[in-house]
Amino acid sequence: MNGCALAIDFLALNRRNDALRSSDIAGYGQPAIRRHSMPPAHIVSHNPATVHAPAGGYCMGLELTQHRRLLFISGQVPERSDGAVPEGFEAQCEQAWRNVMEVLGAAGLGVEHLVKVTTFLTDRNQLVTNRTIRRAMLGEHQPALTVVIAETVDSKWLLEIEAIAAE
Numbered sequence: 001m002n003g004c005a006l007a008i009d010f011l012a013l014n015r016r017n018d019a020l021r022s023s024d025i026a027g028y029g030q031p032a033i034r035r036h037s038m039p040p041a042h043i044v045s046h047n048p049a050t051v052h053a054p055a056g057g058y059c060m061g062l063e064l065t066q067h068r069r070l071l072f073i074s075g076q077v078p079e080r081s082d083g084a085v086p087e088g089f090e091a092q093c094e095q096a097w098r099n100v101m102e103v104l105g106a107a108g109l110g111v112e113h114l115v116k117v118t119t120f121l122t123d124r125n126q127l128v129t130n131r132t133i134r135r136a137m138l139g140e141h142q143p144a145l146t147v148v149i150a151e152t153v154d155s156k157w158l159l160e161i162e163a164i165a166a167e
Contacts, residue, residue: 042066043115043166045142057135058145062115067166071113073103075120075160077152089126089158090133096161097137104165113165114143120150120160130159 046061047054054060076099078092079085086095100117104110121130130147143163152160 054142057131057138057142059142060144062144064115064166069107069167071104071107071109071165071167073100073163073165075162076100076103077154077157077160079157085156089123090129092158093126093130093133096159097133100161100163101137104163107165109165109167111138111141113167114138114141114163115166116144116146116164118146118148118162120148120152120162122150122152122158124149126158 042065044063044065045059046063047059051060076096078095079099080095086092101111104113117134119130119134121127127147134145152158
């Protein structure tokens with residue numbers, strides 16, 4: 001079966017399950033309106049004693065069962081809707097997280113639905129501030145996390161955050 005046939009079958013499956021009404025499908029900049037609120041996916045944390053303990057605010061592995069949707073959030077850079085970039089790492093980190101939250105909200109989801117977050121920092125010296133802000137944004141929720149030191153596409157961006165959410 002080729003990729004096109006799989007895509008058609010997937011769309012047919014969604015229609016059959018009637019997860020969203022056709023009028024609920026969001027376009028760019030338009031929030032999806034959910035007919036039914038659904039609880040988060042059932043998430044099982046895996047932190048085996050045979051692997052080093054997490055440094056804080058995450059788990060080694062998350063297993064999803066009974067999920068209905070996956071949301072893949074593209075890398076969010078620290079730009080406001082008007083294109084302005086805040087000064088300093090702390091303000092940029094908070095803005096990038098606000099952008100992640102906005103995408104989650106547009107899909108009718110919240111931080112409790114995040115299952116994987118990857119943060120790209122431009123400097124190792126940002127690690128502690130990044131961890132502090134991430135914990136404030138996530139509260140008690142602990143998704144799987146990866147932090148990478150990398151160069152961003154635009155040098156004015158000091159970080160980028162991508163994420164996966166499940167319902």
